[in-house]
Amino acid sequence: MCGITGIFDLQAQRPIDVPLLEAMNQTQYHRGPDEGGLHHEPGVGLAHRRLSIIDLSSGQQPLFNEDGSVAVTYNGEIYNFPELTRTLQSAGHTFRTHCDTEVIVHAWEEWGEACVERFRGMFAFAVWDRNHETLFLARDRLGIKPLYYAALPDGHLLFASELKALMAHPDLPRQLDPCAVEEYFGFGYVPEPRSIFAGVHKLPPGHTLTVRRGQGGVPASRCYWDVPFAPLPAMDEGEAAEELVRRLREAVEIRLVAEVPLGAFLSGGVDSSAVVAMMAGLSPDPVRTCSIGFDDPRYDESEYARMVAERYRTAHRLDQVNPDDFDLLGKLGALYDEPFADSSALPTYRVCEQARRQVVVALSGDGGDENLAGYRRYRHHLGEERLRGLLPLGLRRGLFGSLARVYPKADWAPRVFRAKATFQALARDAVEGYFQGVSILRDDLRRHLFSSGFRSELQGYSAVDVLRRHAAQAPTDHPLSLVQYLDMKTYLPGDILTKVDRASMAHALEVRVPILDHKLVEWMSGLPPEMKLNGSEGKHLLKKAMEPHLPHEVLYRKKRGFAVPVAEWFRGPLRQRVRDQVLGPRIGESGLFDMDFLNRLVDEHTRGARDHSPALWSLLMFDEFLAKARP
Numbered sequence: 001m002c003g004i005t006g007i008f009d010l011q012a013q014r015p016i017d018v019p020l021l022e023a024m025n026q027t028q029y030h031r032g033p034d035e036g037g038l039h040h041e042p043g044v045g046l047a048h049r050r051l052s053i054i055d056l057s058s059g060q061q062p063l064f065n066e067d068g069s070v071a072v073t074y075n076g077e078i079y080n081f082p083e084l085t086r087t088l089q090s091a092g093h094t095f096r097t098h099c100d101t102e103v104i105v106h107a108w109e110e111w112g113e114a115c116v117e118r119f120r121g122m123f124a125f126a127v128w129d130r131n132h133e134t135l136f137l138a139r140d141r142l143g144i145k146p147l148y149y150a151a152l153p154d155g156h157l158l159f160a161s162e163l164k165a166l167m168a169h170p171d172l173p174r175q176l177d178p179c180a181v182e183e184y185f186g187f188g189y190v191p192e193p194r195s196i197f198a199g200v201h202k203l204p205p206g207h208t209l210t211v212r213r214g215q216g217g218v219p220a221s222r223c224y225w226d227v228p229f230a231p232l233p234a235m236d237e238g239e240a241a242e243e244l245v246r247r248l249r250e251a252v253e254i255r256l257v258a259e260v261p262l263g264a265f266l267s268g269g270v271d272s273s274a275v276v277a278m279m280a281g282l283s284p285d286p287v288r289t290c291s292i293g294f295d296d297p298r299y300d301e302s303e304y305a306r307m308v309a310e311r312y313r314t315a316h317r318l319d320q321v322n323p324d325d326f327d328l329l330g331k332l333g334a335l336y337d338e339p340f341a342d343s344s345a346l347p348t349y350r351v352c353e354q355a356r357r358q359v360v361v362a363l364s365g366d367g368g369d370e371n372l373a374g375y376r377r378y379r380h381h382l383g384e385e386r387l388r389g390l391l392p393l394g395l396r397r398g399l400f401g402s403l404a405r406v407y408p409k410a411d412w413a414p415r416v417f418r419a420k421a422t423f424q425a426l427a428r429d430a431v432e433g434y435f436q437g438v439s440i441l442r443d444d445l446r447r448h449l450f451s452s453g454f455r456s457e458l459q460g461y462s463a464v465d466v467l468r469r470h471a472a473q474a475p476t477d478h479p480l481s482l483v484q485y486l487d488m489k490t491y492l493p494g495d496i497l498t499k500v501d502r503a504s505m506a507h508a509l510e511v512r513v514p515i516l517d518h519k520l521v522e523w524m525s526g527l528p529p530e531m532k533l534n535g536s537e538g539k540h541l542l543k544k545a546m547e548p549h550l551p552h553e554v555l556y557r558k559k560r561g562f563a564v565p566v567a568e569w570f571r572g573p574l575r576q577r578v579r580d581q582v583l584g585p586r587i588g589e590s591g592l593f594d595m596d597f598l599n600r601l602v603d604e605h606t607r608g609a610r611d612h613s614p615a616l617w618s619l620l621m622f623d624e625f626l627a628k629a630r631p
Contacts, residue, residue: 002031002049002061002074003025003160003165004046004048004075004125004160005024005028005048005165006047006135006159007158008043008158009044010218012043013043016040016041020169020170021038024160024169025038025049027164027165027167028162028165030506031075031508032048032051033049034052035060036050037050037062039062044128046071048061048062048073053077053360065093065105065109070127070128070131071128072104072125073126074104074126075123076140077123079100079121080120081099081100088103088106093110100121104125108129113136113224116138120519121140122140122512124137124203132212133213133214135211136210136211137159137209140205141205141225142488142493142497142513143205146161146162147203148160148200148201149209150197153171153173156171162337163200163337173198175199176198176592177195177196178454178458178461180197181592182458182462182463185463185618186464186466187491188340188495189338190494191490192205196339204223205489207223207224208222209221225518227485227521227522229476229525230522230526231526232527237544240541240545241545244541244545245278245549248278252514255363258361260359261288261361262359262360262361262363263287263362265355265365266291266314266316267305269554270365270368270374270554271369271542273308274542275364275365275515280312280314289315289317290319291305291318292319292320293318293319293320293321296565299563302318304551304553304554304557306318321350324565324569324573326569328346329574330624333625335349337628339618339621339622341440343563344499344564345502352503353507356508356509360508360509362504362510363512364511364512365515366515367492367515368539369539370491371484371521371524372540375538377434377437381479388429430479434467434486435463440614443462446463449598449615450592450593471485478529480532480533481525527541543556566616566617567613570606570617571608581619581623582598582620583599583602587619601616
């Protein structure tokens with residue numbers, strides 16, 4: 001696992017500022033502390049930070065083909081590189097190393113832009129082809145590895161694994177994108193392809209970007225893969241369960257190749273437990289597992305992790321974490337570069353820190369909820385969709401919209417009693433309704449949050465448009481499959497995978513994600529929806545498939561999130577900090593917010609009158625971003 005960055009002259013072959021390229025590379029030292037590499041020639045500079053996993057003695061980057069005309073800087077793992085190496089050798093290519101990196105340069109020579117379609121793994125890379133004066137950027141299908149890029153006014157293109165590397169360039173425009181600000185306060189992150197800066201973009205998952213010198217700017221990226229949701233041939237539940245185990249085991253097995261210590265996260269949930277069960281059946285040695293526990297039983301799942309660890313006799317390490325672990329708040333702005341409002345970034349940071357004490361590579365269970373319908377919100381959405389089907393949208397807007405306006409807000413109540421939110425969702429179409437359920441700050445709150453001047457800048461733009469854009473391209477119209485698809489395009493890469501990438505890379509830890517193997521994802525997408533969400537039981541097929549492998553208590557317990565007690569913090573130890581930052585000069589001088597309304601949010605929350613913790617956390621993280629974003 002590594003960090004990449006580079007500079008490409010779109011217009012000519014001007015000399016590259018080598019000290020600047022070195023400085024950009026050094027900002028990502030944490031991603032690859034083992035080695036640093038640099039290549040520059042007129043008009044092109046490539047840089048790399050390496051975390052050595054495979055072929056430790058060679059594989060330094062940037063890496064070249066036989067005659068030095070093609071170079072690559074690469075972050076990730078291509079798990080099928082042995083078979084690709086054999087194919088390319090049969091076609092006449094000569095290999096000098098035994099690492100997966102070299103496959104990329106020869107695959108580019110052999111198949112051009114289509115090379116990515118043959119790669120199985122997680123990756124973000126840049127290929128420089130001197131003979132064709134072409135720079136080729138690519139990102140893996142699900143967005144496990146990040147890739148930012150920006151075109152500068154002077155005709156240079158920058159790219160990097162993290163935004164901080166681009167921010168090291170003094171000419172990078174840092175104007176906030178108003179639409180990205182609206183999206184952040186809607187989703188809690190900035191979804192692809194935007195970044196928080198108007199001139200910086202993220203290459204979307206499953207996309208490539210081909211840039212040729214002199215072509216006159218940066219073209220649109222090309223999509224080379226999408227989740228198909230193509231129905232599978234009919235099979236009964238037993239057959240499907242057996243096939244799921246076989247495919248999951250194979251996805252795990254190809255991720256066990258490493259020349260460094262390897263282990264797994266074990267949270268005690270179904271997904272990570274299933275991955276550990278598969279690992280234990282494939283490894284002659286005890287699997288190294290790690291988990292964290294909390295003093296507060298509302299957040300602690302360590303007992304379930306212990307059950308799995310004992311069953312498979314893993315070398316298990318449990319670290320107890322204080323739930324009041326808010327000392328990390330100041331680090332999050334530097335870690336994520338963009339504003340990022342998922343408070344579970346705090347325990348994720350700690351579990352990665354703990355894992356790195358034992359291993360260099362860890363397998364995780366991320367992706368199970370999106371692929372096999374594990375989130376409770378899917379069940380709620382299907383219930384709302386059934387109710388929407390009883391009345392046309394026009395009637396629903398009038399009836400339920402009116403009820404939502406008069407019904408009191410009840411943040412304190414269990415979801416089933418929060419009728420105001422349900423009425424608001426029923427007054428909308430399916431996509432709007434789903435956005436209402438996943439947004440951290442709903443439409444009415446964001447309208448009050450922003451200043452009148454900033455609302456004018458938005459010109460009516462709403463974060464829900466992100467979901468509408470993806471829904472228009474979705475290969476399915478089934479209510480469950482559609483919202484799974486929306487999450488795979490937004491929440492999965494924008495929140496879950498971003499959180500894990502930055503937290504793990506902060507500790508030079510590589511995390512592999514077998515449930516997001518694209519072949520497995522393709523197969524799972526084609527399963528009948530009722531095998532994923534059966535009545536009120538999410539991940540139904542996975543649980544049935546794992547019954548011979550995992551304790552019943554692990555499979556069928558109530559799902560818990562990786563949460564932290566933010567609401568309590570803001571009324572207790574962080575009370576003054578929230579007031580100082582949310583009502584402080586950076587937020588106030590930004591001109592984005594209605595400061596009177598922010599005063600009201602802080603006052604109502606600290607008095608205990610309302611729970612505004614999602615809004616206050618989002619504002620706190622936005623302030624941390626502003627503090628780091630200034631040149």
